[in-house]
Amino acid sequence: MRKMIMGTMAATLALGMFAGVLSAAPLKYDVTQRALEIVVDGKKVPFTDARPIMDSSSRTLVPLRVVSENLGAKVKWDGKNKQAEIKKGTVTIKMKVNDSTAYINGEPKTFDSQMVMMGERTMVPLRFVSEALGTEVEFDKGAYFVYVKTPAFNESAVKLDEYGREIRTTNLPKNYKDFPYILKDVANEMYEVPFYIDEWSKERFASPAELSKSPHIIRVNVDGWKKKIEEYYGLVLNADYTSIDYDWAKNVRSYKNMLGGVESITSYVDWVRKNKIKVEGSLVAEPSIVYDDGTDYRMRTKFKFRIVSFDKYQNILYDSSFHLEKNANGPLPVYKKNVWYEGYADIALSSNNNGARYTPNLMLDNPSLFLKNAFIKPNKN
Template sequence: MKKWVSASLSLAMFFGLATGISSAQAKTPAFVSVVMDGEKIWFPDAQAFVDENSRTLVPVRFVAEKMNAKVGWEAETMTVPIERGDQRILLTIGESTAMVNGKEETFDTKAIISGGRTFVPLRFVSEVLGATVKWDDAASTALISTREGAEAKYDQWGRLIRTIDLPKNAKDYPYILADVPNEMYEMKYPHSHPDPTERKVSSELYSTIPEFKKENVDIWMSRLKAFGAVWLNADYQTIDYNWADELFANKVQLNGSELKYIKRYVDWVKENHIQMEGYLDPEPSMIYDDGFGGYHVRSKFRIKFDAFTNNERLIYDTWFPNDVAFEKGVWYEGYTDIYLSTNVGGNWGRTLKVDPQASLFRNYLMKKAG
């Protein structure tokens, strides 16, 4: 018997796009952004990522909530039925073929189960359901369109711009996005130079600094996503010094001394039996120059600690709040400013990396996820 499941259940599905990701990136894939009709999809737990076939994978809540499709699960046959209107898709776990309106079609990856969730290919499912899909390779973003928006205005990352209910400090930004709440815009700025002429808000940076162009910003955002994919995901049962090397590779390397501290944290993860998962989603239109040579990218984050012995140094972070009693198995979410810098002079546009002093908790807002 076919069982339809609601989007609130743990079944998750993912859709594939060609990305051209390198094998080094695929080792610890950063999650992929998904923008639908100009609004970014904020996934609550499992994130979009790239599989071994260089296909991007995204969660089932997207199909049920955003594409208004019915999503089911047939345990006996290990199949996932999807229906919307007169369109019918039947995907089988482990198979690269699907039944579409009773006819067999082939795609170039496989539906799988991982971490208790079901993953299936996107362009295939999205286009069958009537959407068009584009891929912004530089920004690692799937752009999905289900309707025409001739009157709407979008930014260079395909995001819908709003002109009503603006935040109090709207002038600080080049534009205001439809899918970003005012509390993220109105969050205080990090510690800054006392001379206001030294510091710059995002609107000033984009209008006056030549390095602030999409090709450079995409590189910075890619590094931040890759950094977050390592930084906020650790398991004492599997972690080793390769984790430290990977984290260090995305940071400004003034010298090699920080690597030994990261390796000490790896040892602490094993000793303290830390298991955590999370993601960092940087917003390219929200960057702040503190006047001291650092750029802070406002980012959304989500994190969950599944295991630990002591609530100490759960993250590699010198500002870790030991006065906060994190509950195990609970998702926390919020906004933070991640510090980027460079040790390159002149044309530094492609060189920004995560600063050694970057912290999730230095300038942040956080709450339990609803």
């Protein structure tokens, strides 16, 4: 599908300390886009609700709270004038919703994006605000990370992985030896999910620590696998009966190593329309957790989704195991409308071409968020 949608975002700003205003500005962005990650001074920013997006002009927009919580700025909201005041040190930025002119210490500055309302969140252009506050911003297209570095950050004082994220050596998971390193911003829960091991090929199993020593476990390959997984689930976790079409099915098919054509996927598209299914969600693949289950490579992912609407509780997600009642990790939920669920799944990668595992060309093999060792629970936040 990869459709650009035009939404009229009119909502009350709900950032805890702020009163709300209404906005009716169009925001063009792709709802099925790959999940974008923000890394500030070596730490990945957690997003419990609204995620950063990239608009149709390739500008990154983030929730306003990211500025206050992660860049150390103070933020005030002026509901009458629909204006945010962002202050840090001697720098004061004033921005209005849907206005491409901001004021930095009273001086007008035109920029190529806008502060907008999206649902119940105010979204601000990350690069403009960050650079105005004296921080550096860099986009890593391969990993799909945006790096923000503040002047106070001393890289030599911490150990970073090749993706610029801080490594920790304390409060380690019980199975820490199975991994090449442990990230400070990744919970032990994610590491301690048991690996899936193919019982028929278990002698060939290789943990992430073991596999990371292989010469072909390099960024160009891992980033390629990560990209396919995240783009696939950008589609699957954002099925919407009001906009889904057969191009969606063709795109989903393009990521899978499967027999047959697109017919089984187009039948799901028809079902989404008929059953008025709408799902929202995102998935992020962790490039440092890649292992060999004995048959396929697998990359660990963290996902969240909610089911917004349906008429009949049947085949809500494009996943043949959606109705599974339990897996190797125990019972699975019955999914309720408008409840966020989160979890971890190890997505298998394979190819029918010899040598593909030494390249970025592996495809998703029977991907599922519910099978094998997948772990899922309601989000308590």
